Amino acid sequence: MATNADTIAFRNALGSFATGVTIVTTRDAAGRDCGLTANSFNSVSLDPPMVLWSLARSSMSMEAFRGADHFAVHILAADQEPLSNGFAKRGADKFAALTPERGAGGVPLLPGCAARFQCRTAYQYEGGDHIIFVGEVIAFDHDDRAPLLFHGGRYALAARKAAALTASEAADAEAPGSFGEDFLGYLLGRAHFQLYGRMQDSLVQHGLDAADHFIVTILGIRDGRTAEEVGEMIGFTGARITPQQVASLAARGLIRPDAASGRLWLTDTGRRVMIELAAAAKAAEEEALGAFDDNETALLKHLLKHVIRHTDPGLPDPWASAGEI
Ligand SMILES: Cc1cc2nc3c(=O)[nH]c(=O)nc-3n(C[C@H](O)[C@H](O)[C@H](O)COP(=O)(O)O)c2cc1C
Incomplete structure (x- = not known):
């Protein structure tokens, strides 16, 4: 008889096999989902x-x-992790907040999946501590969504998977701590400056430098902040907000400093410029991500957010609402 340790080791070994995630649904004899x-x-089998x-x-x-005579298999999309967790809870009323469609045999069908297979239960086999269900697919649909x-x-x-690594890339990858082409700081820095370079024309056109751009952007997310608050938010870039800079942005009609409160407001012109810069930034992003599909873009951003979280010295969140800061 297998020991607990054997079972854990077996499970871990099985975990090397990457799979998709499905939710299988049916309706019981009493009509409960x-x-x-x-x-x-x-x-x-393909045929049948x-x-x-x-x-x-x-x-x-x-x-x-x-x-059950029928069941439905839902292949989950990348954004359906919460649904997966909900259906992995033992005995819970998993359909409480859902209004499913109905498929063959009245089985509940969930929306937003990468694919769905409606099946007639064809065979059931003994499989140790599991029962194996084989279904004949009688209807299916498929959406072009990235899978979970x-x-x-x-x-x-x-x-x-990217094309095969060149010899030098492979050598870099083998020595992850080395200060080579694969050094994270180099990769992030170079990606940042190249991406930012694409926006340079728009900045020049508006007579703005990088610090002006950061200030206008932070005020575009939410204005009415003090210069100190803006300074704390842009400090990680190395840019500073000086009284001269505030005066210069005000003289150019982009911001309106309130002398009494010390708060900075975007003027209508400032807001229009901010929107134009945001559009240029979005275009630069789209160009940079052109080689990726939606899933890879989501993965890249997900991993970058990890790096940001792990290296965050405790910066204030520019997107937090006024009450939260
Ligand atoms: C990613 C993932 C995959 C799972 N795969 C299976 C599986 O193939 N078969 C199974 O019986 N349970 C599987 N489970 C566990 C069940 O979802 C879990 O035991 C659930 O609570 C069963 O619900 P029930 O007891 O209400 O039927 C999986 C759980 C997760 C998170």
């Missing part, structure tokens, strides 16, 4: 179209699936 998160899903998944004998949904993945016991996102 039930379902659970499952990654044991697999394709079986068949799929399988396995259900733990301990599942509270066992009786419902054992007795599961690997090593954690959710993951899919990214297409």
Whole structure:
């Protein structure tokens, strides 16, 4: 008999196999909706179209699936992690906040998935502590959404693998701590300056330097901040906000400093310039991300946010509302 440690080791080894994440739903004999998160899903046959998944004998949904003529498998999209977590809760009323559509046999169908397969229960097999359900697919639909993945016991996102590394890239990758082309600071810095370089024309056109741009942008997110508050928010860039700079932006009609409160407001002209700069920044971003699909873009931003969180010295959040700061 396997020990607990054997079972854990076996589970960990199985976790090396990256899978998608599904929710399998059905309707029990009393007409109640039930379902659970499952990654044991697999394709079986193309003709006739068949799929399988396995259900733990301990599942509270066992009786419902054992007795059901139909079930539906939903392949989850990358943004459906909360739904996956909800359906992984044992015995919970998982449909409480949902208004599902109805599929074959009245089974509940969830929206927003990457793909859905409505199945007739074709076979049920004994599989140790699981029951294997094989379904004949009688209807399916598919949306071009990035899938949610599961690997090593954690959710993951899919990214297409880049072309084979060149010899020098491979050497850099092998020595991750080395100060080479793969040095994170170099990669982030170079990406930043190249991206920013694309916006340079717009800044020059408005006679603004980088510090002016940061100030106008911070006030564009929310104005009525003091110069000190703006200074704290842009300090990480190395830019400073000086009284001369405030006076110069005011003289050019972009901001209106309130002498009594010390707060800075964007003028109509300032807001128009800020919007034009934001549009130029968005265009530069789109150009930079041109080679990526939506999923890779989400992955890149997700990883960059991680780096930002791990290196944050405690900067104030420019997007926090006035009451939160
Ligand atoms: C990513 C993921 C994959 C899972 N895969 C399966 C699976 O294939 N089969 C299974 O029986 N349980 C699987 N589970 C666990 C069930 O979702 C969980 O035990 C759930 O509470 C069962 O609900 P029930 O007891 O109400 O039926 C998985 C959970 C997660 C988070």
